[in-house]
Amino acid sequence: MNFPELEGNENLKNSLGELEHSNRMPHAVIISGGSESQRALLAKHLSKWAVCSESERPCGKCKNCLNAESKAHSDIYYAEGSGKTNIYNKDELTKIVNDAYIKPNEADRKVYVFEECDRRLPVISQNAFLKTLEEPPQDVLFIMTCENSRALLETIRSRAVEFTLESDDSVSEEALALAKGIAQGIISPSEMKLLRATYLLNDRQLALDALDAVILLLRDGLAVYVGSQAELDVETADTLCRKLTRAKFLKLIELTQDAQSKIYANVSLKLISVWLCAEYRRNVWQK
Ligand SMILES: [Zn+2]
DSSP: OOOGGGTTOHHHHHHHHHHHHHTOOOSEEEEEESOHHHHHHHHHHHHHHHHOOSSSSOOSOSHHHHHHHTTOOTTEEEOOOBTTTTBOOHHHHHHHHHHTTSOOSSSSOEEEEEOOHHHHOOHHHHHHHHHHHHSOOTTEEEEEEOSOGGGSOHHHHTTSEEEEEOOOOOOOHHHHHHHHHHHHHHHOSOHHHHHHHHHTOOSHHHHHHHHHHHHHHHHHHHHHHTTOOOSSOHHHHHHHHHHOOHHHHHHHHHHHHHHHHHHHTTOOHHHHHHHHHHHHHHHHHOO
16 A cells, blocks of 8 residues: 555554455545545545555556546545535435445445535434445445544444544643633633633744644533543533534634634734634624
8 A cells, every 4th residue: 555645654554454455345434633635635545445446456547546536536426515614414415325326337336425524514414324324335435534533423433434544632731721711711601701711822832722722622522512522621521511512612613723724824812812702702602
């Protein structure tokens, strides 16, 4: 297997190698961790592996591989999503599920790719998908990528083979303390508590790290919300979970990422902290 982008991911490379040699294709694969572009590359690699017509798969040279590389293979379908946030809605899932039972055109298998499922595959669509994963059609591979698979239903995860890319998610104590303050501020009825917490984001690198930690805390909360476990801080996750819905968790994660983009764009930290405080509150407290 030639896959230079997986530098350092030794465990993952081993299990991929085993899978490729075993010639047994799972029905569903979850690709988590790493960066979005690494996940996309690995999804493409697995789609080639599924459709390649040579014995040493993926050869990278046959017509199936070349079409897979340029995302132009008639048996590899990238789910499109709809709406402002590119959600894979229930209608699209139903369409895909029905299509999966029709025989492939050129290859021996069909592949369906769902990207960034923690943001784009809502629970209602996951449920629409579940029955198909329980009794999967023959010769079909479903690939789901996500930053954190804990945002997916446990029933989905248990029916898929997961490949986890390595990501650097170590959190300093200082950043975590700031992040916990912000998380408590988010659900506090008093605006002052959140303002004070975001006001402490007065150093660029520390602010980026603390917001990373806020995202991890929110993901933990979301994990608990869907019946999974928190990894970073159980207490904060439970507290957040009592106040927030799945949609609100996702919105808050998005806002936090927007705040990080503003930091990268050199917007003043004071402006960002005021903006973030207002946006957090508007989203948490609106009906
Ligand atoms: Zn090939």
